[in-house]
Amino acid sequence: MSSSIETPFKISIPDDQLSLLQQKLALATFPDELDEAGWAYGAPLADVKRLISRWKDGYDWRKHEAELNTELPQFTRDLDVEGFGTLNVHYVHKKSQVENAIPLLFVHGWPGSFIEVRKILPLLVDASPDHPSFHVVAISLPGYGFSAAPTKKGFAIPQFAEVGHKLMLALGYDEYVTQGGDWGYWIARRIAHVYGHKHCKAWHTNFPGAAPPSLGRPLVLLRHLFSSLPFFSYSDPEKAGLARLAWFRDMGRGYYVEQSTRPQTLGYGLADSPVGLLAWIYEKLVEWTDGYAWDDDEVLTWISIYYFSRAGPAASLRIYYEHTQASGGLNAYFNEEPTTIPVGHSHFPKELVQVPRSWVKTKNLVFSGEHESGGHFAAHEKPEELVGDLRKMFGKGGGAFGVVKGKNGYA
Numbered sequence: 271m272s273s274s275i276e277t278p279f280k281i282s283i284p285d286d287q288l289s290l291l292q293q294k295l296a297l298a299t300f301p302d303e304l305d306e307a308g309w310a311y312g313a314p315l316a317d318v319k320r321l322i323s324r325w326k327d328g329y330d331w332r333k334h335e336a337e338l339n340t341e342l343p344q345f346t347r348d349l350d351v352e353g354f355g356t357l358n359v360h361y362v363h364k365k366s367q368v369e370n371a372i373p374l375l376f377v378h379g380w381p382g383s384f385i386e387v388r389k390i391l392p393l394l395v396d397a398s399p400d401h402p403s404f405h406v407v408a409i410s411l412p413g414y415g416f417s418a419a420p421t422k423k424g425f426a427i428p429q430f431a432e433v434g435h436k437l438m439l440a441l442g443y444d445e446y447v448t449q450g451g452d453w454g455y456w457i458a459r460r461i462a463h464v465y466g467h468k469h470c471k472a473w474h475t476n477f478p479g480a481a482p483p484s485l486g487r488p489l490v491l492l493r494h495l496f497s498s499l500p501f502f503s504y505s506d507p508e509k510a511g512l513a514r515l516a517w518f519r520d521m522g523r524g525y526y527v528e529q530s531t532r533p534q535t536l537g538y539g540l541a542d543s544p545v546g547l548l549a550w551i552y553e554k555l556v557e558w559t560d561g562y563a564w565d566d567d568e569v570l571t572w573i574s575i576y577y578f579s580r581a582g583p584a585a586s587l588r589i590y591y592e593h594t595q596a597s598g599g600l601n602a603y604f605n606e607e608p609t610t611i612p613v614g615h616s617h618f619p620k621e622l623v624q625v626p627r628s629w630v631k632t633k634n635l636v637f638s639g640e641h642e643s644g645g646h647f648a649a650h651e652k653p654e655e656l657v658g659d660l661r662k663m664f665g666k667g668g669g670a671f672g673v674v675k676g677k678n679g680y681a
Contacts (some may be wrong), residue, residue, distance in 0.1 A: 274440055279344040279360060279416065281335050283578045288331060291544060291577065295326040298545045313553040321552065322545055324566050334571045341388060342408075346416070349436045351429055353422075359433060360416035360580070362387055362408040363441065366395040371403040372664055372679040373443035375434055375461075379452020379477075380529075380586055381551040382647060383415045383575050384408050389653035394660070401661040402679025407441060409434055411453070413588060419581035426592035427453075431460035435469065445469060445674045449660065451477040451648060453589060462609040471673035474614040474637070474663060476648040476656060477621060480629035490628055504626050507617070507640065511624025518622045522557060525550070529590035537584025540576075547583055548573050558646035560620035608632040612670040614663040616656060618644035636669020637662060 303315040342362045350356050362384055365371070374394065378386045387408035394404040411430055413419035420429070434457060438446045448470060450458040455477040462473045483491035493502045504512070528536050539546040551573055555564060576583045614637035615630060627638065639659040644652040663670050664679060672678050 274347040274349060276345050276347045276440075279346045280339045281344070281416065283331065283335065287578060292326060294544050295322055298322055300545070309557070313549045313556075318545065318549050318552070321548055321566055321569060325544070325548070325570050329567055329570045331574055334567065334574070338385070338388075338571075342384070342391070344384075344416075347437075347440060349433055349440065351420070351425075351432055351436075354420050354425055354429060355422075357412050357420065357433065358418045359412065359437060360384070360410040361437060362391070362406070364391055364395055365405045366403040366679075367397045368403040368679060368681050370677050370679065371395070371397075371405045372674050372677045373438065373441075373446035374404040374406050374660075375438055375446055375448045375458075376406060376408040376649075377434060377448060377450035377454030377457045378408070378411065378414070379450070379454050380414075380589065381554050381572075381576070382452060382650075383572075383579075384410045385572060385575055386647060386649045388650075390649045390657050393653060393657040397681045399681050402664045403681065404660075404679060405443070407438060407443075409437055411457075411589075413581050413585035414579065415575055416580045419585035419588075424592060424596070426589070426596040427456050427460050428464070428596075430457045430589070431464060435461055435465045439469070445471055445677070447471055447664070447670070447674065448473040450475055452646065455479065456593070459609060462611050462613070463607075466609060466611040470611060472612040472614070472636075472664070472670040473609070474616070474660060476616040476618060477623060477646075478615040478617065478625075478630045479623040480625050483629065493628060494626075507619060508624075508626040510619060511617075511621075512626070514620065514622070514624045522622070525554070526590060529587045530594040531591065533584065533587035533591050537582075537587055540583040540587075544573075544577055547577055551576065555647075558620070558622060559651055560618070560643050560645040562645065562647075562651050608634065610634060612636040612673060614659065614670065615639070616648060616659045617641060618646075618648050618652065618655075620645035621648075622646055 300315060300319060343364050344362055346358050346360050348356045349359050376387050378384060391406055394406050397403050410417040412433060448458040448461055455475045458473045458475060461470050483494040485491065497504055540550060552569060555569060612634055616639045618641050641655050644655065648656045662668050665671060
């Protein structure tokens, strides 16, 4: 890998882009809606109209832009990707005051971005003799936020993992750990497979998944087949998780089918229409969380990062297509061999892929945390709980304590 220079970065959206957004919002055309439709047909008309009105007349992007720049130390640097040339990558990087803190790569998914690290960042870098501290790197995946997007076909999970790994090496972290949910799960898992042991020493996910029981795992299959019997029955949280998974499969997965088959076609609507972009993502923010009380400005900041993203919102969809083409789909990747470095799982009840614990248990699972509430965006919904799990996993007595040579994270 060629050397690269780190460049400090501040978000600064040009005035003409803000003006164009205002013009588009002023000309918004809304669809009709059935009486008493609620959420059954998608994002309710009243919600979308309220958010668009706020975006047009009350929301102050410059205020939120300044807050993001103040809270999140941001940088860019060029990274070479094998077969894809050089990409300019945006990331957040904040070091703990604890010299031997644990380097941690935080990897977001869709429809998230680097903003998901915002609440957990001060908790992770906190210096204390009572829990480990972390040097935190939160990457904007290529095609997301303010990272450049690849321009060639085939940029899939292996390439995203390569970028994350090379970023950590470029920052001087020869050994590190990872945390991720959604696409961050697959990317962190790939990093563990390819760069594990030598560089990546452990990984944690709030999106633990597994393929359905099969003949290849006879004990798991046997228990599943007899799960209606008391001795083999799943726990109440596991039963609720399977019901959540069934809902997602039947009623919540249409976006995945479209984004993994015709992302370009969908991309026209998301790139040209701020109303379309907002409705498409807002639906997921509400339905994928556990009753989280979204503030309107909070939603609009989240959406604005997509709208003002460097490559435009269509670029963020292509990971679905590339992954499906490369691996054969979601379940195919869950069938991949288990990783061999220490792994930790956090289970939140309103996560989308919820499977019984026996399905995901592996010999190198060193931590498993159960939570009574929370959904897909754990870092944003339940920052204290997620960080608490990381502290337990990497703290004294935890299954991944001291995995990074000379880095235990304690003040």
